[in-house]
Structure formats: C-alpha cells, structure tokens
Amino acid sequence: MIPEGLCYTKDHEWARVDGGELVLGITHHAQQALGDLTYVELPKIGKVCKAGDALLVVESHKAASDVYAPVASTVAAVNQALADAPELINHDPYGQGWICRFKDWDREGLKSLLTPEAYRKLLASESA
C-alpha cells in the first residue's frame, strides 16, 4: 500500500501535488501501526511552518503521535470531516483520510522527500 505518484517522509507521511497545492496525509503503514484513530488535532488554517515542524497530533486509544510538516509551507485547508470521523484515516489513508492542504510550499524541499521505492526500502529496513 505505497501508491506511486506520492512523496513520502521517514516519519510515515505522504504528500501529493494537486494543482498549486500540496496535500498531506499519513501512510497506510502509519495508520496500521497507530491502530484505530480516535482524535485528530487539526492545524489552524494559515499556520506557517518550516520543514519538520510538529504540525498536528493524531491520537489512538493508546497514544498521541506528532505529524510533521514535510516541507516549508502554509496551511491552506484542513479535512474537517476528520473532526468527527478520524477513522477515515484508517479506512482510506490516501484518499478521504487526507489531513490538510498547503499553499506556498517549498518546491525545492519536495525533492528531498522519499520516492515510493525509497519509502518501501525504509519500511523493509524498519521491519528487518
């Protein structure tokens, strides 16, 4: 479950270029490791972040985990459906479970993210 056409981070986020915006979510592997999500602390629209900033928190029954900004960017929109249905991330991590969209994002920075192939290797090395 590592779709082509997305960029990945070592923290198990994905990013997808969509028109002029960048869409962010967490990977299938991440949602599986976290288990049933119970709460998503969505970021404020307009929040300006640097690459690697803790951007928001997802909670499962057992733990809270940070989600980081993949590149320097500004939050343009959030997936409001997650406020009442965080399980969308479990059911459809690359689709309905998207978390937020960025504008003014760092296009150069995107090149330093992982390709699907590199992310696959990362998962293989983590499970080894």
Added chain:
Amino acid sequence: MTTSIRQTPLFACHQALGARMVEFGGWMMPVQYEGIQSEHLNTRTAVTMFDTCHMGRFYFSGARALDALSGLVSQDLRGMRDGVCRYGFLLREDGGILDDVIAYRFDAQRWLLVVNAGTREKDRDWIVPRLGADVVFEDASERQGKLDIQGPRALELMSAVLNRDLTELGYFRFISLTRNGESIVVSRTGYTGEKGVEVYLGADRIAAFWAELLRVGVKPAGLGARDTLRLEAGLPLYGHELSEAVTPVEAGMERYASKAEDFIGRAAVTRRLAAGAARRLCGFRTGGRQAARAGNTLMADGRAAGIVTSGTYAPTLQCAIGFAYAAAPLATPGARVTIETGRAPLEAELVRMPLYSAVK
C-alpha cells in the same frame, strides 16, 4: 524476581489470528486483533472473549482456610455462601493496597483468590507466610487457564456451549461443572460492564476451548478493548487507580474494607476514614474526542489539583473519559476542571462512575 516474559497457553492462538502482542504484567498479551474500536463494540453489542490466563489463581484449603483468608482480605468472607464470589483488597498494615482480588467460596474449607498478573509473586510472598501451617496453598496459575466471555449474548451462548443454563446465575455467583471429564468453574463476573462469565479450566484444554468458541462465533478481544471497556464501566486497574500509595479510602472504595472483623490494614483504613482523605478518586469526562493520559495534571482555579491515572476515548460514550485523583474539596461529581495535556488543555467534568453498566 523473574525477568523473562511469559506466554499464556493461548499465545499460538493469538499469533494465528495476527494479534498485535505487547508485554503486560510480565506476560506477552494480545493488545488487539482487528482493532480496539470493533472489539469494544463487539463486546457491547454481541459477545467476545479475552485471554485472562495471565491473572493469578491461588487455591486455599483446610479447616483454617477461612480464618486465614479473613485476616488478609478486606471484605467480609464469613458472610458468603458456597458458590459466591466477592471483590476485596489485600492491604498492608498502613492500608496501602497490595492488590485487588476476587475471593471464591467453594465451601467453608476451599477458597480461590484471583489476583492480578503483575502482582502475583508479590501477593504470594505476602500471603503464604501469613497462612499458618494447616492451610494448604496452591498457586494454580500455571496449571489452570482462564477465559472471560463477555457481552449481551454471552450468557445465552455459553449456556448452549456448556449445556447448562447460566441465564439464571446471579451476578458474582459461580458454579462448578464437569465437561469432557474435566471440572471447570464458571463465574458471572467480568471486567467490561457487560453480562458475561469468567471460565476456569485446565491450561492444557484452553486452546481447544478457544477454538471451539471461535467456531460458534465468539470474536476475540484484546487488552486494548479490555481497557476502554473497563473505563466506561468505572472499574479501577491495579497500577493505575490502585497502588500501595493509596488506601481504599482515597480510592472511594472503603465499602470493600469496612467489615467489623479484624484484617491487616483495618486500623489504618479506620484512621484514614476518621481523618478524611486528602484526595479522592473520581471519574471525568470531556465533551470531545481528545484523550487525557495517565500523568496529566488536573487544574482548578489555576492551581494543580490532581492527577489523571487513566484516560482514553470511550467508543460507546463517544467522548474522552478517565479516572483521576482530585484534591478532596474538589472531588465531587459536577465539578469543572481543566486537564493539562502538554498540548491544548481539556475542559472536563468530574463524574460518578460507572458511566456505563449492563451487568445486571
């Protein structure tokens, strides 16, 4: 003190189902199979089973067994009839809670004490030297297994499986029966807030029993759901709400430690009741989904006023709930508090537990 992590007789069954395993109380236990949410809801709406082989089971027999246990267990045992079980505490002299236990009376001379997994060795070391020479003690935790079968369908289904009507068995009552030549014990108890039973049978038979229950449609549930279920049901967990640092008075459970007969810790409990506890265990709930966690600070009027001992998102109630120790003046249902989480603070209301119960 052993440091190796133990496996229950059902370890291979959990692996076969793809369970996620975690260490708990010195044991490798399934935290979830399909997911905590669905296992929780299966328990609330149908029937599930939990591997509880990790819990300790101590048998006592002899003419002096009741006298010996009466001096150790905070609850009245003399008033129990055969086939009754009762919840109580093992206390230190100073009233600190060594463990919370359930005592089963088979007859006046034969008793079972079910203790927590992580406290089993400590309990044994506490109990055995205090029994006297003429009480026979057996730690049956290895030779005997235990399964909890819980949910609104549990009694009807287990009646069919065991070929014995369990629907009339009262809450905190138990029976012994023979099945396939083996003597098993079935009690109307549990840790979920649902109707259900706990079944005690030989460790060598329990994997076959597990497989049989799977075949008749009982879904497995793990420790994750066990925790969310017990929190909704307002049941404390040793190591979180209960510990040697608190007495039954702080835990708001003095009714389980107020018998007239003497027992270890009784004088301390009486003194604490007279002096009043500085802090009391309370339930809390928030309006939202964000959970408070053990160790978070309770704030009232801008001051620290307590500490969270357990917290989770409650699938049935669809809000965050938990337990906390709150300063005594604050510790009343309806009180408003703020919980510092290290992120956005949470607004919560102190509540009387349980928030959910369908046991009767």
